[in-house]
Amino acid sequence: MTPSNNQVRYAVQDRTTQRTEKVVSQHLTSVEHSIIKEEKKKIAQKSSRQPSGLYRPSSILSTDSTRSTLYEAGTMPPTKEDWQQ
Missing domain, CATH: 1.20.5 (Single alpha-helices involved in coiled-coils or other helix-helix interfaces)
Structure with missing residues (x-):
């Protein structure tokens, strides 16, 4: 071949x-x-x-329920270090 x-x-x-x-x-x-x-x-x-896609950390997304949903969806929420940048 x-x-x-x-x-x-x-x-x-x-x-x-x-x-x-x-x-x-x-x-x-x-x-x-x-x-x-x-x-x-x-x-x-x-x-x-870097968080994937267009996801940006904001006060709305910082609740635990949203975090767990994002976690299950495969988009890992940013850590505190990422937020402080």
């Missing part, structure tokens, strides 16, 4: 991105590497804590 055009295209893209990352990483110092790692961690933390 021959691979579809998409599979071939993705394979090529993967190889090129890996190669460019290697070339870039050779030019960076260890300090720059640590900075980049920290930034990636921050971005990962931010994206994982």
Whole structure:
């Protein structure tokens, strides 16, 4: 079975991105590497804590009954830390 055009295209893209990352990483110092790692961690933390969709915390939605309904529906209500931001 021959691979579809998409599979071939993705394979090529993967190889090129890996190669460019290697070339870039050779030019960076260890300090720059640590900075980049920290930034990636921050971005990962931010994206994982964001409430999904258009949901915004407000006084109306802070009641327990609404919280439990949202929890069952799969949209996790934000924590107190998120509210204080």
